[in-house]
Every structure is written in structure tokens, then in C-alpha cells.
Amino acid sequence: MEHTDLLVDYSRAQFALTALYHWIFVPLTLGLTFIIAIMETIYVKTLDEKWKTITKYWMGLLAINFAIGLATGIIMEFEFGTNWSNYSWIVGDIFGAPLAIEGLMAFFMESTFFAVMFFGWDKVSKRAHLTSTWLVAIGSNLSALWILIANGWMQHPVGMKFNPDSARNEMENFAAVVFNPNAVSKFLHTISSGYVLASLFVISISAWYLLKKRDVAFAKKSIVVAASFGLITSILMLTTGDESAHQVALNQPMKLAAMEGLYKGEERAGIVAFGLLESEKEINDDLDPFKFMFEIPGALSFLGYHDINAFVPGIDDLILGNEKHNIISVKEKMIIGKKAVQALSDYKKFKKEGNTLAMNEALKTFRATSHYMGYGYLKKPEGALPDVALTFYSFHIMVAAGSWFLVLFILILYFSMKNELTNKKWLLRLGVITLPLGYAAQECGWIVAEVGRQPWAIQDLLPVGMATSNVGSTSVMITFWLFAILFTALLIAEVKIMLKQISIGPEGH
């Protein structure tokens, strides 16, 4: 069942569209729920009504964001079925479990206690209310845990075996799926980045109030909580980012090479601090991959393998093979993969015919070749390469932005402590305009993870071309545009409402 390129492109585009929109809202929810819980804790401890006002105000903004996050979230779950039907069968035995557990463990917790958090102020005790607020925060983060376990498995599939009778991968070790190192680092990196974004959100709005000289006491209190939370969590974000890169190096060397625009592998490979890619660059030609760049020597070897002298394979090595470093070419993998595809089909045929001998022979061939079965579906070796420019730039924007956020949090905290923040107009302005950068960094991170994994839906196992549903490309085109229009229409409303609520401010509540 080969799919047309158009169908695959539109299926990917639709999923990417949904995920990009979803990811505008979710990181803020992940972090803001905790910030609000911290604020409410201060209120319950001090019984200072000002903190209650502060808590309620940020809760109001959270609600606006939460609703649209939920709306875009439901589609993602169902799109695995509607647009990735083959995927749903071939890996659903592993992939479905974390999704179902997410629903059971997280969604009900979030939705039940969300109602208490917003409407329960006068219906339950202060402590019960505070507990509910914390449970919403924990619930939303639990949801992230399970979905990232699922996503981590897509990057680094473990704990399963292919069953030729059902023609799918079946789970063998749930613990391996849950404690997949890729999933763990991905979860921690993602939630901490959400905390950072939420901190930037609170800082940006508070800084705007301070610049406008309104709601000053409120803004000063909020900004200190946010900058403290941001500082702690951005350190977590940077360290887990390092671990994520290490996992990429171990399991997805092609993604790492694309992230750094590295074509010729080398020992003591450097990280490009900044650079401009050569757009004419092709695999294995003599062109320099960069028009210009500034490199930190040895840093990539260290980041990827925690060894400054380690060899980091480049795109050319990974596509064409490198004997010295024991890397076999994609072409060879494709030959082995095609053998596996054929052997599976033979196995099925002989089984139907009742030819046990030939069936067992086919199974033997299949078992010997199935580790590269995914490659058997690729059309050409270059197809194993993701979009280098998109992956490279996204990665570098994300890292640069993430580093700046840390500096911003330190500066804001420093001047807050000295009680000079209100005079530092330049810093407050930076605080306001950093928020869009926070959102951009979030989307970039997602692009690095997902575009960098291409052409694989499941790394090395299942290419996107094999994973899509067998529907007409026109149908997906229609729904793509409908989604694009609907999401954009809702986003416009969301932004307008949010801006209005910000301009009304806490006293309006």
C-alpha cells in the first residue's frame, strides 16, 4: 500500500498544523498552573487577600488559554486514527496504551479539579481548593508525561517485537516503554520549557503593567514569583536539553547531523554557534555546507557523546556509509529492508497455502532482516534525510533563545531584589518583547524533534509514507484547509480576548 506523495504531504501538514497550534497553548498551561498553585499557596499561608486577587487574575488568563488547548488536543488523538491508519495498526499495540492511560490518569483529574479551581472558591475549604489547584497542575503535567512517553517511543522504539501473524509490532516490555531514556529526557525538557514559557508570560504582562505604572504592587509580586520559577526551571531546561541531545546522538544520529548541518563526520566535532547554510549544498558534494559560521570546537562531540574526542557521523557518512566507523549505507539497509518486506509477504503466502517448510524459511529470513524493514519502504537513499535547513535553524533559534531566557530571569530577579526594577525601563521592555521569542522557541523545539525525525514516523521502523491512512489526498486537503481556517479563527478570538483581559487588569476582576 504505497501512498502518493501528495497524500503523505497533506497528512503530515495536517498533523503538523494541529500540533503547532496545540503547542501554542499547552506549554503555558503546563507552567502557569504551577505558578498559580504557588501563588495560591502563598495566599493560604499568609491569608493576604492581595495574593488571592493575584491568583484569581492569572487563573482567568489560564482559562482562556486552557479551553483552546483542549480543543486542539482532542484532534491530535483522533488524527492518529483518521490520518495515520496504517500507523495505528502497525504500532497501535504499543502506542495506544500510553494514550489511554493519559486519558484515565490525567484528563479526568484535570477536568474534575479545573471546575473546583474556578468555581469552588466559596464551595470548598481553602485547603481543599488549594489541593484542587495543585491537582490541576499535576494532572496537566501527567498528561504531558504519557504523551511524551508515546512520543519518546516514536523517536526510540523499545520494548516490542514484530509479530508476522498480525503484521504489527507488539509490546513486550511496558517498563522499557515507560522508562525509555529518550522519553524521560524528553518529558523533563518539555515540561521545564513549559515552565519557562509560563514565567515569560507572567513577566511580560507584569513588565507591561510596570511600564504603564499601573497595578504596580500586583505586578511586582507576580514578576518575582515568575522570575524565581523561571530561573530554577530554565536551569532544569538547559540540563535536560543537554540530555536530550545526548539521546539524539545515541539513537538518531541523522537528526543530530541535520541539527548541526554536519555533512562530513569528524572527531572533535564542533557546535555551530551561528551560521548561514549554503542552500546549494547536496549530499557528498564538495561545497562547504555553510556560507559562513562560527564554531565552538569539540562541543558537539561533547554534547552528543560526553566525550570531546568522539566521532560524530555526518549526513554523508550516514547516507553513504563509513566503513572505518562501522556505519552501513542507507542503500544497503534498503536492500536488507526489502528482503524483510518480501519475506513477510512470503510468510503470509506460504502460511495460507499450508506450506510449513517454506513458511518457516521465510520467517527465518524475516527475523534476520526485519531490523531494517522500515528502510525497505524508502524509495531512494536520500529519502532518509530530513529537511536540514528547517532542523538546523529551529535548533539554533531554540538554543539561543533558551540561553537568553536564563539571563533575563537573572537580571529581573537581581533588580527586583535591589528594588530597582521599576526604574529599569530597558529591562522591562525586554521582558515584554521576550514573550514572542518564548513562543517561537517552543515551536522550534517541536520542529527539531519532529521534522528532524523525518522520514520516519517511528524511527527506522516505519516511514511516514507507509504510515498514512489510505484515503484520497483530496479529502485530506479539504480537512487541512478547514482546520487551518477554524484554528486561525479561534486563535484570533483567543488573542483578542486575552489582550482585552490584560488591559482590563487585576482590578477589573
Added chain:
Amino acid sequence: MFELLTLQHYWWLLVSILGALFVFMTFVQGGQTLLYTLAKTEDERDVLVNSLGRKWELTFSALVMFGGALFAAFPLFYAVSFGGAYYVWMAILFCFIIQAVAYEYRKKPDNFYGQRFYETLLYINGTLGIFLIGVALGTLFSGGNFYVNDMNLSRWATESYGLEALLNPFNLAFGAMLVFLARTQGALYFLNNVDEITISQRVKKVVCRNFIPFLLLFLYVFGSILFQDGYVYDPKTLIVSVESMKFLHTFLLHPILAFIMLAGVLLLLYGVYLGAIKKNIYAVWWSGVGTVLVVTVLLFILGINNSIYYPSLADMQSSLSVVNSSGSLYTLEVMSVASLLVPIVLGYITYIWRSMDATKITIDEVKADSHHY
């Protein structure tokens, strides 16, 4: 530990219960369609919206959970139906995306499209959304046009990708039945949840107007199910064949199911009587329990007694049963352990529901609340 077939049946039961709980929770959707029927003033409308607004996320979660459980336990259904009856499921998704924002944005200043727009979204969600889910559930009995090949990969046989289900009167009746049920339940829920005498006085008329069409449709749907030809598989060869009056046989074979079904219908009738005639605020619970029992049994009979739960009209042998579409033994075991959380989840939902709804919601409360929809 358990046999595969036992777990397949266990998971089919869980999916049936989840589906039934979702159908019960669609009182939210039903309520959304009554905003201009039960309420005559803006204040009344606000109190209705706020009453539903504290529950809608539970319904939403129940739908997501229903999908998630199907994915984990019966991935082939997920692949075949969602990827095949593409337009139907996509339309359902659209109807639910628009609900999620409508509550929060409806009354907010600068909401760009105006209050009536968001109320229309709620109305579409409550009518078209529920109707289409009913149509999709109807196809579990009436079938879909799909092929599954020997690699278990599937494709749909028609270019209308599931919309052809709308040509089948049984499916249409199933969809309409759910809409009328949701509206009946919605009205009974308001009776329970809202303390405004003017609204309560209007409930009787609304319940009667919606319950009678529901009852007629239910009799037609249930009668069709009892006497229709059902698909069955041979447990040894898995070959699918037709058995006349399949589901009637299932009920005769398992009288307990017939009994639960009957009890469900009686509870539903009693609840409606209590609500419409006696104006008893607990009516929704009687009818709610009845709804859950009826829907659970209706879905459950599809998965037992060698029945096919998703017949293929294009190729009979492609039809899906719990046996040929489920997750592996290991995955079902893992999921079964996870399912031990279900009572805990139901427990805290019940606890919170009771403490939040200890007193009924009033117009004054909505006005006084700093956060309201």
C-alpha cells in the same frame, strides 16, 4: 494470568461502559440546545450555561477516554473506522473543537464574533455533534464499507468515506435518538442543578417533547437490532457468516442481559416520570442510571457470543470482532492493570460532583462569581 479471549471481553465491556457513560454525559450537549427553549431572559441563559459549564469538560474527557480505550484495546477498529469513515469522524471532531472554546469565550469582552456566535457553536455541538456520533455508533450494527488485507491494513471502499452511512435510515434513527435523549437528559439535569423556578416550570414540556420522539426512535432502533441479520465468526476458523436474529439469540442465551436492558428502560421511564410529572430533582439520576445500563448492554452484545461488532459491507470477511481486532495479550494485561484506576477516578469525580453541587446554582451566584461563563 487470563486468557486472551477473557481480556478481550473484559475490554469490550469497559469500552461499552465508557461509551455508555459518555452517552449519559451528553446531557451537557442536550442542555446546550435548550438555551433558548428553557431560558427566556439573559440571566436565565447565563445560569444554564454556567451550570453546564462546570460539567462539559467531563463529557469531553469521557469522549477522549472512549477513543483512547478503543485505540489501546482494539487498535484495528481505530485504524479501520477512523481512517476509513474519514469524513464522519472529522465532522465529529469539528463539532467538538468548537465546543471547547464556546463556554469560556461566550461572554468575554472583545470576543470578536459575538455572544450569539458562540451559542450557535454550542448548539451545533449539541445537535450535529451528537447526531453524528449516533450515526457512527449505528454503523457498529449496520456496517461500514471497508476492506482489511492480510497485513491488516485497511481501506475504505467508497469515495464518500463514511458519509454514505447517512443514507441508512437505521443510522439516522440512531443519531436522532441520541439527540432527543441528550435533550431529555439535559432538561432533567437543569431541574437537578439550577434553582430557578421559572426554568423548572418549563422542564416538563421540554421533557415530553423530546422523550416521546426518543422513545419512538428507540423502539424502532431496538426492534431493528433484535430482528436484524447479525454477522458472526466461527471461533475456530474465524470465518464470518450471517445469522438471522443474531442479537435476539444473544439475549435469549444471556437472559441477564435482557434483564439489565429491561431494568435500564424502566429506570429511564421512571426518571422521566419523576422529572416531568413530579418535578423531582433526582429524576436525572434515575434516568441517567437507566441510560448507562441500556447503552452498556447495547454495545456489549456486539462483542460477545461470537458476534461481529463492525461488519464490513464491502467484504464480509474483513469484518471486525473482538478477536481479530484487539491488542496483544501483553498489552491487554498491562491495560487491565491500569484499568484498576477506573473506580478511583469515578470515586473522586462523584465526591467532587457532590461537594460542588451540594447547593443548586442560582442567577445570583453566577452574578457574584468572579469567574463565570
